[in-house]
Amino acid sequence: MKTIYKIIIVLIVFINFAKFDLSAQHTIVLKDKVTQVPVSDVNYQYGNQKGQSDINGVISITFGNNKKLTISHIAYETRELKADAVHHAIQIGWIELNPSAGAYLNPVTIYALKGKAIQEKVKLGNGDWVQHDAGQVLQQIPGFSAIKKSGAFGFDPVFRGFKLEQLNILNDGALTATAACPNRMDPPASQVLISQVQEIEILKGPHSFRYGPSMGAVINFKTAAPEFSNHTKTFGRVSSGYESNGELYRAEGMIGVRTKKMQLSATGSYSKGHNYTDGNDSIIPAHFSRGSVGLNANVQVKSNQLLTLSATRNFARNTDFPVLMMDLLSDDTWMLQGQYKVTGKNTWYSQWNTQLFASFVDHTMGNQLRPAYASMQASVDAATNTKGGRTEFTLLRKRSQFFLGADMKYETADGNRVRKMITGPMAGKTFIDTLWQNSAIIRAGVFAEWHQQLGQYKLAVSGRLDALHAKASNTSAKFDKQYTGNENTDINSSISAGISRQWTNKWHTGFWLGRGVRSAGLTERFINSLQMGMDPFEMLGNPQLKPEANNQADMMIAYQTNKTSLQWNGFASLVSNYISSVINPAIAPRFGAPGVRQYINIDQADLYGFEFNWQQQWLPVLQQQFSVACIYGNNKSTGKPLPEIAPMDFRYRLEGNLFKNKLMPYSQLRYVLKQSRVADDFGEKATPSFTTVDVGIKTALMKNFQFTIAINNLLNKAYREHLSRFIRPTLPLNSTGRTVVMMASYNF
16 A cells, blocks of 8 residues: 555656646757757747847747747748647757748748648649659749640740740759750750759749849759768658650659768659640650759768768650751750858858859750651751859848858850751752850859848848850851851849838738849850741841840738638839840841841830739648739830730649548649730740649558559640640640559658
């Protein structure tokens, strides 16, 4: 009996001690998730308790079961932790903070790839890891479309009507590639190894200049921050996919190891597909073969210094581009990047980040896969090299964040077209035409960006100054006759300012004004008589093009509760010296085309529109999402519409969540209005409206294993995306008809 009393007394003492422990003052360290360095001056509120973290990143709270901890800092994403998460933080002793991308300070949107990021971020769907083209992934985001010259590969992104060089496409804020194909069979987005990407950061408009000139948008594909372990751990993933229409196979995998000071990983992917049928049972040429291999190394040199090295090898073979005169025969690319990040200790800066990068693209296209090969063999061998680097200092204060840095990029392009006559009166003769004319552009710039919290308001100011020099070293005689010089230097300045406010815990608004300037690219300056537009006219570059400037206003209104999220983003853009092209009857074509299109500046172009997104947790097991994007573009000089403006696009998605995330059925409806506002002076054709329905179910019945089966285009509609080209006047490059899709992924 005495023994029982003793046990009861011990239990009572233990329970009282536990209660006392929970109600006692507890300390938690707030630290940077990437560098693991403590973060000071972080604002926190826990019930009636509030304050800031000290110099060691420490906050003190008295735990309560029904309280929520809110953490905010101008340089980090705001976090809200419920009671169980707070209790867990007390047990382990720390909370990790994610560095902010500038959301609500600039018009920035973060799209996390499925299953890779925290719940608060907007997720994409449909097996992003196994996609072989990042341009295809981008089309799931409201406001994005793509110029399609192939049914399978090389989707060139368009955002809010801005395209090609007007978009700055990057990997981890620096690395990029220049299309070697004059027809952009290999746009920069096609060189992104999507299976390495953690999230896609969209910096809309000319409002942030840290990553280079920004005119239409900066699209930053970001890899995951490294994780280290006190004990050696291996990790990995394997995924595969199959699409019935076109017999398309995809596979990707990753394997890596973590130690206390190092994380090493290797990623590989391969995809192969064949011709598919559209909703009319017309056969669309879509053969392709695509593979990638990537290596990543992250080394914690010191407690406050991180070295990151990456290398990616991409290749594509025998890919159909039926709307063009040639197909892709081979594309081989190296993407290399190194980054050194130092977190300041008793220094004037908080972080110093330096990156070097290089990309090398070798591209071959030809008509060897076509019947025309019997009379004339035509091929193009082209290569581009892109090298550069950037260095940036970050300064953190209690209510401000300041970025200061410099960057440089050097691009070169060269390549010739070879025409061998096989039959006819000129049989046996060979003609060589210079296309890129051994051209090069070097750009150097300095930039600064300042974020300041002013009470309930947040202010963002960004600016940069660029010097750019362009030159062609091997111009043709006809090109020299057309222009007095092929060398030019531009000095460009860009600036933006914006203000946002959190009115309540639900309502948030922001307004930005910016002017972004960019100089003409290699194609616009130096391309030499090549058919590459929507019509059959030869395109002729213009080395005397003026820089184009986008003067843009953006506005954002957002509303968010625990179950509902609404966001509207509107913009209005006035572009001066807009780079376009016109048919010049004074220039004779060289290769049988009906005429020549010459790049020119037009005085003014207008673009405006909006994106709207609504997400709602409708029922405990049901979520719905609705989005719409609308763009309008006008050439003020001619009064005609700008070419390649996508029509209004509505999307509705309903997704279930059953048995604790083990069964997730979904359906998606997409309705796209007709586009009758077309640029007939560019040979653009109207596109009728269309509706598609996708249904599917995702399962996670086993730990670390996910399987998806879906039917895309359930109604088997025949439709053409407006920015898709025509194979011939009576046969558009229609999208895929009804398709059964299966995907599986296993993580370990």
